[in-house]
Amino acid sequence: MRIGFVGLGVMGRPMADNLVAAGHELSVYRGRTDLEAQVCASAKEVAERSEVVILMVPDTPDVEAALFAPGGAAEGLRPGSLVIDMSSISPTATIGFAQLIEKLGCDYLDAPVSGGEVGARDGTLTIMVGGRPDVFERARPIFDVLGKNVTPIGGPGAGQTAKVANQIIVGLTIEAVAEGLLFAERAGADPAVVRQALMGGFASSRVLEVHGERMVNEAFEPGFRLRLHRKDLGLAVQAAAELDLPLPNTAATQQLMNAAIADGDGELDHSALYRTLRREQS
Amino acid sequence: MRIGFVGLGVMGRPMADNLVAAGHELSVYRGRTDLEAQVCASAKEVAERSEVVILMVPDTPDVEAALFAPGGAAEGLRPGSLVIDMSSISPTATIGFAQLIEKLGCDYLDAPVSGGEVGARDGTLTIMVGGRPDVFERARPIFDVLGKNVTPIGGPGAGQTAKVANQIIVGLTIEAVAEGLLFAERAGADPAVVRQALMGGFASSRVLEVHGERMVNEAFEPGFRLRLHRKDLGLAVQAAAELDLPLPNTAATQQLMNAAIADGDGELDHSALYRTLRREQS
Numbered sequence: 001m002r003i004g005f006v007g008l009g010v011m012g013r014p015m016a017d018n019l020v021a022a023g024h025e026l027s028v029y030r031g032r033t034d035l036e037a038q039v040c041a042s043a044k045e046v047a048e049r050s051e052v053v054i055l056m057v058p059d060t061p062d063v064e065a066a067l068f069a070p071g072g073a074a075e076g077l078r079p080g081s082l083v084i085d086m087s088s089i090s091p092t093a094t095i096g097f098a099q100l101i102e103k104l105g106c107d108y109l110d111a112p113v114s115g116g117e118v119g120a121r122d123g124t125l126t127i128m129v130g131g132r133p134d135v136f137e138r139a140r141p142i143f144d145v146l147g148k149n150v151t152p153i154g155g156p157g158a159g160q161t162a163k164v165a166n167q168i169i170v171g172l173t174i175e176a177v178a179e180g181l182l183f184a185e186r187a188g189a190d191p192a193v194v195r196q197a198l199m200g201g202f203a204s205s206r207v208l209e210v211h212g213e214r215m216v217n218e219a220f221e222p223g224f225r226l227r228l229h230r231k232d233l234g235l236a237v238q239a240a241a242e243l244d245l246p247l248p249n250t251a252a253t254q255q256l257m258n259a260a261i262a263d264g265d266g267e268l269d270h271s272a273l274y275r276t277l278r279r280e281q282s
Numbered sequence: 283m284r285i286g287f288v289g290l291g292v293m294g295r296p297m298a299d300n301l302v303a304a305g306h307e308l309s310v311y312r313g314r315t316d317l318e319a320q321v322c323a324s325a326k327e328v329a330e331r332s333e334v335v336i337l338m339v340p341d342t343p344d345v346e347a348a349l350f351a352p353g354g355a356a357e358g359l360r361p362g363s364l365v366i367d368m369s370s371i372s373p374t375a376t377i378g379f380a381q382l383i384e385k386l387g388c389d390y391l392d393a394p395v396s397g398g399e400v401g402a403r404d405g406t407l408t409i410m411v412g413g414r415p416d417v418f419e420r421a422r423p424i425f426d427v428l429g430k431n432v433t434p435i436g437g438p439g440a441g442q443t444a445k446v447a448n449q450i451i452v453g454l455t456i457e458a459v460a461e462g463l464l465f466a467e468r469a470g471a472d473p474a475v476v477r478q479a480l481m482g483g484f485a486s487s488r489v490l491e492v493h494g495e496r497m498v499n500e501a502f503e504p505g506f507r508l509r510l511h512r513k514d515l516g517l518a519v520q521a522a523a524e525l526d527l528p529l530p531n532t533a534a535t536q537q538l539m540n541a542a543i544a545d546g547d548g549e550l551d552h553s554a555l556y557r558t559l560r561r562e563q564s
Contacts, residue, residue, distance in 0.1 A: 091469050114483050126483050130471075151479040154471045161469040162476045165462040169485040172458030172531070179529045180451035183518060186525045187373050187443040189412075189436045194444045197433040201396050201408050203451040205487030236465060243468045246559060247461045248538065249454070249531045256530065277528060 001025070003142070004050030006043050006066050006073065007087070008035070011113070012056035014121040015086075015146055022145045029066075043067070047076030052142065053083050059231060060089040067097060079105030084139055086127075086146075088112040088167075090235050091160035092242055094130070098156040107135040110156065112163035113147065116224055124148045128166075130158035164239065167232035168250050171270065173207040175253045178274040181215055192216045211271035223269030230257040230266075283307070285424070286332030288325050288348050288355065289369070290317070293395070294338035296403040297368075297428050304427045311348075325349070329358030334424065335365050341513060342371040349379060361387030366421055368409075368428075370394040370449075372517050373442035374524055380413070380438040389417040390438065394445035395429065398506055406430045410448075412440035446521065449514035450532050453552065455489040457535045460556040463497050474498045493553035505551030512539040512548075 005016045006029045016035060020026055026037035027049040040046045043066045047053050053073050055066055063085055067073050073083065083101050085094065085108070098108040109131035119125040125147035129136055136152045143150045153162045180203070184194040195212045198204065214220060233254040240247045253273075260266065260276040287298045288311045298317060302308055308319035309331040322328045325348045329335050335355050337348055345367055349355050355365065365383050367376065367390070380390040391413035401407040407429035411418055418434045425432045435444045462485070466476040477494045480486065496502060515536040522529045535555075542548065542558040 126479075128479055149479075149482050151475070153475055153479060157469070158471040161466055161471040162479055164469075165466040165471075165476050166480050166483065166485050168465055169458050169462035169480065169490065170483075172461065173455050173485070173487060175531055176451050176454030176458060179454065179532055180447040183450055183522065183525075183527065183529065184443055184447040186527045187439070187446075187521060189440040189443040189447075193433070193435055194447050197408075197410055197431075197435060197444055198448050198451065200431050201448065201452075202488050202492070203448050203455070205455060205489070206484050207487070208451065210484070239469060240465065243465075245465065245468045247465065248534050249457055250461055252530050252534055 001052060001142070002027070002050050004028070004046035004053040005037070005056070006030070006046055006053065007056040009056065009058070010117055011120045014117070015056060018123050018145055019142070042071040043073040044071045044076035047073040047081065051081055052139070053077070053081065055083070055085045055087055057087050059087070060093050063087055063089050063097065064093070068100065074101070074104060077101070077104055077106050082107040082109070082135065082138060084109045084111050084142070086111050086113055088163050088232060088235070089160060090239060091157040091164060092239055094157040094160045098131070107132070107138070108156065109135055109139055110159040111139070111143065112159055114163065114166060115147070119147070127151070128153050128159040128162040130154060130156050130160060164232065164236050167229065168236050168247070170207065171229055171233055171253050172249050173205055174211050174270055175249070175256065175273055177208050177212045178215060178271075178277050181212060182274060182277050214269060214271040215274040218275070220265070220268040220272040220275070222267070223271065225267055226257055226260050226270045226272055227266035229270045230254060230261065233257065283334060283424070284309070284332045286310070286328035286335040286355070287319075288312070288328055288335065288337050289339040291338065291340070292399055293402045296399070297338060300405050300427055301424070324353040325355040326353045326358035329355040329363065333363055334421070335359070335363065336424075337365070337367045337369055339369050341369070342375050345369055345371050345379065346375070350382065356383070356386060359383070359386055359388050364389040364391070364417065364420060366391045366393050366424070368393050368395055370445050370514060370517070371442060372521060373439040373446060374521055376412070376439040376442045389414070389420070391417055391421055392439060392441040393421070393425065394441055396445065396448055397429070401429070409433070410435050410441040410444040412436060412438050412442060446514065446518050449511065450518050450529070452489065453511055453515055453535050454531050455487055456493050456552055457531070457538065457555055459490050459494045460497060460553075460559050463494060464556060464559055493551075496551060496553040497556040500557070502547070502550040502554040502557070504549070505553065507549055508539055508542050508552045508554055509548035511552045512536060512543065515539065
């Protein structure tokens with residue numbers, strides 16, 4: 001298939017590699033020259049050369065620019081083309097982007113991922129997809145190259161909604177484990193022993209297992225960078241205001257992430273919230 | 283063994299039943315007459331008749347009264363007796379109680395449990411124990427009747443510390459799942475589909491599995507009553523002030539539990555926080 005790829009960063013680059021390895025013909029924007037792909041001068045040129053255009057960029061304004069700025073993909077798309085946004089961005093903005101792309105006679109899916117750099121390289125990403133079922137089926141061969149756990153969530157924006165829900169739950173569970181283990185430590189118990197004792201019960205989670213161990217060992221190399229998680233909680237808090245929805249612990253955790261980043265910990269794993277809370281002690 | 287049992291409530295009653303069934307000779311205070319046990323007029327009388335005195339009462343002041351009020355167990359304990367407090371109470375108060383009991387020439391363990399009424403009935407409680415290792419070994423045959431996952435955590439108070447850490451993590455994870463699933467619902471996705479999609483990744487937890495399902499089905503019969511979880515977060519917040527430790531999300535979740543109880547939901551399962559957050563919507 002002739003696939004365009006916009007955004008060859010930490011995640012996008014190994015994803016593009018996997019598509020080339022699966023035999024697809026790639027056109028890329030902002031690519032390094034060592035990739036077997038046609039390097040283009042703009043997202044518009046990528047769109048002109050492709051049936052499917054994949055976006056993997058940092059944030060909502062980057063998706064908007066890649067699609068709709070002068071020289072953006074919208075200028076090069078032909079009717080019948082498919083845009084798949086695999087970035088993690090605003091669910092509400094996504095609904096607007098999908099409508100604008102559909103007005104051009106094209107299809108749109110939002111398909112954010114989790115699983116990080118390792119998942120991108122190994123083709124084992126979890127992919128949460130929003131959009132029409134027939135369009136999902138059209139994109140499935142691509143998703144099968146990039147990921148393992150591919151779930152259609154619902155209509156336009158539903159993939160981004162699921163991703164934000166995921167980031168809320170993961171972020172707040174990390175904060176919960178940090179508060180619990182730090183309480184144990186400060187009250188004089190060994191947090192490693194407490195963590196082990198709690199693993200069999202209702203406190204058990206992947207976060208207690210993976211991030212709890214990082215806290216106990218104070219080993220905070222990423223993993224998933226705290227700075228990026230703050231962005232995702234920002235999406236949640238912004239959408240919550242649009243929806244008149246109270247997310248008190250999401251908001252508080254975002255504030256703690258601000259403190260962590262101010263302390264210079266933004267490039268550490270998000271489990272470094274543990275030492276942020278510890279540092280807040282008088 | 284001659285065992286005294288003070289506090290035959292929802293948890294204590296089936297625990298006492300299991301000790302009788304295992305062949306122990308029980309003296310009880312505030313017992314129903316259908317139990318095969320010596321019913322006593324005071325905790326003092328229970329202590330006079332027993333080598334080991336188990337407490338299973340609601341809160342810190344109840345333990346204090348059962349031990350040290352006039353007619354309390356301290357008046358009846360003989361040197362060499364063992365007090366095991368299986369209630370969930372303040373870790374810092376526990377250290378004081380242990381010291382007072384040891385001054386009488388007796389031993390003390392704090393051994394709070396998790397696993398609820400079902401665990402108490404089936405003898406499958408998780409038991410987190412604080413106290414001296416040799417005293418733990420002395421009590422092990424009793425613990426083996428009452429529970430399955432029995433862990434020595436550390437010195438005096440460490441069992442209560444682990445229990446509070448557990449309640450922090452469970453309570454805040456429930457709140458996290460509630461925020462995530464409610465976000466999904468209000469943003470127009472099906473929370474049941476989102477929950478399922480998230481089960482394989484870093485958001486996965488026993489809480490997402492069990493309490494997340496209760497939220498999706500709006501089925502909030504307990505389980506563990508929200509009112510009791512508020513008490514446990516109260517212990518955390520109180521100890522945090524004594525330790526100069528910031529627990530921002532524990533404090534915020536305790537406030538939400540206040541709102542839930544004000545709404546009349548205190549006797550529901552703690553997963554009913556979901557509808558508290560939903561009700562807060564304008």
